[in-house]
Amino acid sequence: MSMTSTAIELKGIRKVFGNVVANDQVDLSVRKGEILALLGENGSGKTTLMNMLSGIYQPDGGTIKVNGKVVHISSPEDSKKFGIGMIHQHFKLVELFSGIDNVLLGSSKQEFFLRKKRINTVNQAVKDFGLSVDLSKKVYDMSVSEKQSVEIIKVLFNGAKILILDEPTAVLTPQETQVLFDILRKMRDNGCAIVIITHKLNEVLEISDRVTILRKGKSIATVTTSETTAEELTELMVGHAVKLEIERPEVEVEDSPLFSVHHLVVENEDKINIIDDISFDLRRGEILGVAGVAGSGQKELCESIAGLQKVKRGAILYEKENIVDKKPMDIIKLGISMSFIPEDRLGMGLSASMGIRDNMLLKNYRKSKGLFVDRKKATETANEIVNKYDISAPDIVTPVSRLSGGNVQKVLLGREIEAKPNVIITAYPVRGLDINSSYVVYNALNASKKMGAGVLFIGEDLDVMLELCDRIMVLCHGKITGVVDAKTTTKEKLGLLMTGVKEVANSDD
Amino acid sequence: MNTIIKFLFAAIKAGVPFLYGTTGEIITQKSGSLNLGVEGMMYMGAFVGFYAGFKTNNIFLALICAFFTGAVAAFVFAFLTVTLQANQNVTGLALTIFGGGFSTFFGEMMIKFTPNGLPKLSEEFIKGLSEFKIPFLSDIPYIGKLLFSHNILVYLSIIVALLCWVYLRFTKYGLHTRSVGENPAAADASGLNVTLIKYLNIMLGGGICGLGGAYVSLVNGGGVWNNGCVNGQGWISVALVIFASWSPAKAIFGSLVFGMFTELQIRANDFAHEFPFLGFLGHIPTAFYKMLPFAITALVLVVTSISQKREGNQPAACGINYYREER
């Protein structure tokens, strides 16, 4: 490749939210006329990094250079001025407007009056890029791929020379993905610099010129696509297997499943099967890991088990009782003691304005007799988990919204685990926790396992899962790509299963 | 026939303050802010407009002052809710209470400092705001009297409403405003300055409400100051926003309808006399006519929410403050 000038150069970028370091020491550069894939696991800081280019966030350290000049991007307005256009994963479109109005929103090419013929000027550009979408339609009438086209047209029409796409293919069919890739290639040939965030390896290999890999908020490496392989990328993305010395107690596992899912199908708002016909069993005394890149259906799986998500088809059997379509209250009433530790802790698992004590009451406040809430027991439980999980809080009545993210998490985990349930469903329980706290969580889960509970552990750190779980189930695009024995499998194999490169993974067997 | 023309003529006039208030509130809500301070802004505009007219004898200056006052009051609202992220409902209500107090307080002062205790606009001023017959057009039978012989503030209200309609519906800046009201994150990502757009529209809206106040104190009061002049017309304007489904053009029609309700309170008996078949009008209690604008609006609100229509609703982000880093 001939030397081309650099469009964007990031040096030592750092971004901190509270006490979570989202990005640290990130270096990245994109040249004009190339497609750079930004690869990384869930939580590796890809979106945060790109949001600093689009003006949503501002870095806490480091420098951003655009076309060789150091710039300060403090708003999307600035970002646009520098010729940067970002297509967010969740589209930023005004649903009530037509496509054309969305494209021209904020464009200098929009004349003072909104004339009928304005659609023609854009339509020409649409054709030039090889896109096809009826811009006179209202956005709320559009399909997902049409909405994405509108976003792309908008960015291009504004003359962006640097294009950032955040997981653009997550919502597309394979055919639509090919159309998108053709457009991206055409733009690259026209001299645009393109960054595409993704974690689908086959797509990275297909579309990109170079790949920058982020892991845990840091930039790990940048490789040239033509000189790399899926295996190498996976290894860079997930890192070398690290020995963590997490205990994995052997527990006699019963044959009959405690809990089983049969042909479960769940639709999202866009009528796409976010969970697509999956079946599995969870046994007593085991930890079943669920691995997969973000958005593979983990959240929906958890919520359908907890009775919070509408299920399209299939059954979830708990001791031969189908709990699909039962309300959370009914599930509790059936005597099923199930603990769900949701991903969105303050929005779903805890009440933000209440203290630790009152949050202990959330699922059992009804149990006390009479009109009043019994806080005596809750006070005990609260003090217990504060000690056991080493929660740092001023006291047990300070609103949990004032605690740091890690402590909030420990409150929720502590409550759910200490309720001694038969089934524990937990999503990313150690995210944001320091090492010591993480071990507290592992031990607590193991203790539950020893007592005969079945644990469904939705995780992101493969090292942890390899040592903690008994079996690992891999989800990819709402389907199960494999269920492996955690004691014998390898990290690379999991990585490949996660990215949907099934053939490679299976050839290993 | 004469009764009908007289009635409609009066209804148009009665609807004018609503039209100003509604147009102002539509602009405000379209930019994503629910300002419940219409009543207060109208009061403040009413007093300052009157005082300026009283002191300077200049209609134009009185209107400018009223507009400016409304805009300043709205600026306080904008500063608190947009920059300081304060709750919009509470801020708006506080503005209503404050505006009412402001107008009464200074109104009383004005009464006290006027030698005969009766602040009255000059004859010349009142004449300038009296009915004005547009040449030729006003000679058309019936229609001429009905449509072309009003005072200038009536025409101004319709011009303002039409301009706002064109602005919101057909111009680039109106598009920007609507996008901020529907989805500020999208507007922000498009490179629009959401804060600036909100400020400008809230202040423009407040200014127009101020003009509505000026109409009330300068025209409706017959040139004499009255402390309670706005008397709930700001709240009717808020109702009319919903009735007009957030369109200033529909608000012109809506203000006529609401004006008719207002006039029916006084004229129902005339109708009953003139047209025996309308006799029932005279039997309907006044309270019913007063209630109608609100009852119809409540009904419209419920029906639109049941029908789940996308268009003709309150802007999606109306009433919610926008903070960029919130996800």
Place this chain on the structure above:
Amino acid sequence: MINLVHVSKRPEPTKIQVVLWYIVAILCAVFISGLLIFVLKQNPIEYFKVVIMGSFKSHLSFKAFVRIFVPLLIASLGVSVAFKMKFWNIGAEGQFIMGAVFACWVGLKFGETWNHWVLMAVMLVAGAIGGGLLGIIPAFLKCKFGTNETLLTLMLNYIALYLVLYLSDGPWRDPELKGFSNIKQLPKAARVDNIAGIDVSWILALILVVVLFVYFRYSKQGYEISVVGDSQNTARYSGMNVNKVVMRTMFISSAICGIGGMLKMAGEGSSYTLGVGIAGGVGFTAIIVAWLAKLSPVGITIVTFLFAVLEKGCGTAETKFNLSASVADIVQGLILFIILGFEFFIRYKITFNKPVLLNKSSEGDAKEEKE
């Protein structure tokens, strides 16, 4: 202009900080209005002395103070219940009125025949039902169709108001009052008792403060309200029936307002009769009071006390200083504006933008990558 400054969230303040801010804000508001009075060539210190003493200088003035204090207190308590759930009940005014209407009907119908205590109890219940019914309509529609509760409760205020006008003009008009459209005074048995010349509604109001304090803090329902107010998802997750909680809470909120209306209507202050001025804006002021008091019953009592002293005092000062009593409204508005403004500085942190920002933290707002 926004680009010059950067705003980030900071942890929630402690109670002491909040109280300190409030005191500063109130002093600021008083100072600004003092300036206004000074400009008008009056002595602001003397003025506020009279204002403060206005409620306590005689039995009569204290009585007048209580008449302002009690309805405002009850209405503020009422709206605070809905606000705790983040349900925007702007309809306290209408609910107050409907309570009075229902109670008035009972009083007029059975006032001559029933025993005083039975009557009082039934009127109290009728008032609660009247207010509650008006409040449960928007709650139901909100749950069922997502109807905007702010706008609907606002409209219902006026529907209730003009219902009173209709009643006093028509069916309930007292025929003995020639030329006037007034509703007949309640019979003796239907009137709220006086103790030492002051009607007992203040006792009920203070009991309500205690009841609500306990309700919010110790009851299961109060617990549910807090959870639903924080996050409906969390409520659903823990197995609550969110719609049921919303409707029940809104009923309680508006029923309390209705009780306020009943007590005012059957009291000496409104000459034991229902008139169009029965609420007189108390439902709107209540929203401001509840908000200023951060929805705490004790806080509401304090704020209401201050507001009532202010309102009564400004009335007293009106004659003495020849200054309109509407100073009260101006000061109330100012207090709220200033506190709302101050609250921003408690909740958010402002940093001025420089090319590179270091060590910026926003604790308690930890955000994780959400991909």
